[in-house]
Amino acid sequence: MTIRHDVLIVGAGLAGLRTAIGLAEHCDVAVVTKTHPLRSHSVAAQGGINAALGKDDSWERHAFDTVKGSDYLADQDAVEVLTKNAAAAVYECERWGTAFSRNDDGTIAQRPFGGASFPRTCYAADRTGHNLLHTVYEQALRLGVTVYEEWFATSLVVSGGRVTGLVALELSSGDVLGLASRAVVLATGGFGRVYGRSTNALINTGDGCAMALRAGAPLKDMEFVQFHPTTLYGSNILITEGARGEGGVLTNSEGHRFMGEYAPDQMELAPRDIVARAIQTEIDSGRGVDGQYVWLDLRHLGASRIKERLPGIREICMHFGGVDPVDEPIPVQPGQHYSMGGVHCDWTGKTPVKGLYAVGETSCMSVHGANRLGGNSLLETLVFGAVTARTVAKDLASTGEPDVTAVEDAAFRERERLQGLLLRKTGSRPTDIRRELGPVMDRLVGVFRNETGLTEALGRVRGLQGQAQRASLGETDREFNYALVRALELENMLLLAEAITLGALMRRESRGAHWRTDYPQRNDEEFLKHTLVTGAPGALAVQYTDVHLGRFEVKERKY
């Protein structure tokens, strides 16, 4: 049986659902998602969404802050689209019912965020993603969007040079089914779980990026991985930048507020890459607590402000860290947080493979360049969800019917492949491979990188890929086979780990979140370029493509 729709969207977070809403009235669109939509990682976004709403602010200032924050690697045409459409995206959600936090005059409240020259981050307490995702899900329900819940997409189907559908594993039955379509939009989010220490949901395994690469689409700027400065020690759950936006300060084991030495003007509200490196330097220099973390102190804000503005943070600290930030400082360390890189596409969502589109964290358009500013990722999902929907709708007019036979054949082959994996009785356990991958990436492809470490990491990742080829799951069942899902996710992550490491090794400069201790300067002459990775696992290749400049002159980035 092959299912048919005009458009398939993989992923039901904000980007996927917003794209689906944009297409719902134009064509037969369906969303394929490995979890229920409300379980998507968008729900965890805390701090807010940027838009120049104030009279004293402007989209141009927002655009400049974004480009500067990106260390000039962002494509300026894409940033223009992002920032020009920001207010409309926020107001659209307001019209759909999102309960933003408000000023006394009833207008949408905005808070300061790192790297921003104006308090332009709109928020709904510290549960902005939760509020937006529930709103957008409600609107998708209103429009009757078809959702294949708990279907894990395993591969794209390419026929005659264009994407013609995908193959997915239905978790409840264990069936592998083909879904034919005239277009596929990837919106599977980031790939933070490649790292051991990550703020990301456990489901963020980069499935869309891996599928796209296997289907022939390049991945772009994969080495630019954002490490959030403040993740809760132990579980690495995110402690929002909003906590510093509200006035939280960072201190080391000596009780010293150290940001003055790293970013004297912006202090704790310098961009994330700078604060993360500052914290890591303190820890590496022996001024961390227990050699592992520093303190984020909110106590001076007072109980009422903490409870009103940061209730979710307080809850997280109490339940997962055993500390109440009203009475004690929070132990924090840097951890992987966001994937600036992703599927190579232009700002309309188009990838170089016909019929294939990408949007949100899965994609790299690129609006974040070498470092994303807080508050710009939620914005990206909504603005470009709408843009990508328009692109797809327009392209459908000149797109023929899908190649159903190719989809059926692909589903047959995938069934055989998964059957082979399930029948393998001996081999490495995926668990052991996963446990090795995370620390390798944390240690060697983390906040600080160098040639020796990256070369070692590349060798270890390729070795793990080899082991994964021969992995055995043990005794599992057909229905709800999460061990199988996790093994397939691991294959995806190993492929992405290779792409990240290779990109990092080849980029012999420091820019934004990519910091090479052996090349500590930015090198615009050689590397004011986007990295493109293509090829097969174990044999990926790197090339470079130009950054779209134009509006803002490339300068040194100082805060």
Add this chain to the structure above:
Amino acid sequence: MRFLIARSHGRAGETHYDTFEVEVKKGDTVLDVLFRIQDEHDPSLAFRYSCRGAVCGSCAMLINKQPQLACRTQVMGLGEKDMHLRPFPAIETVPPEWSPAQGVLVEPLPNLPVLKDLVVDMRPFFRALRDMELWAAPAQEPRTQGPEGRARIQRYLDCIMCAICYGSCPVNAEHSDYVGPAALAKALRFYADSRVTDRQRFLDAALAPNAAPMCELIMNCVRACPKGVAPGGAIRQLKALGHGHATDTQ
């Protein structure tokens, strides 16, 4: 530490309990332990998960007979907690091989059909959102709203749709057509939102025969909710509105 986990294969399958001995350390959550069992002992063990930070609502289950999020439940603190729920069979009946002193009992969330092990069919829970049309009609223009207007609905906005209220409700245990507490809290969220212009339809939906009128104000939902939503309070207000003697909530 010993973990007794309910296992079953599909709707027709019998439930049995498997025992696992797992090493635990301070800070481990029940979700951590479930992963350890899947990784080290039995890869076929099925349970849902996503955020591991108590915001996505995936991992609601019955832990030592109390409905909780596995990711937010510390193994070490388990003995100390009692939600004081009004009993009904699913949380009363204890397998003969278990007593609290012997370890941790993990079972699927009650009141929803079990699909496999700790995975339940959430469709009856989510169906109410569609049936009651719990969404806002898009407004033509953005609206203002005072901070106090938002504060009035804040508590209901915090709902993560984990279904713990549904799984703790003795009425849901007996009546599969009852929409359950979360949907009613969401109905009040829209009814009481100062921006909503067609509010009456939310009250009408909440006062349908399979909705608020079925609630017996037992308040298990209030005691069990991990996010402080207190759906029972919302239902009490909806009932009062239905009887025409409520103050204006908007």
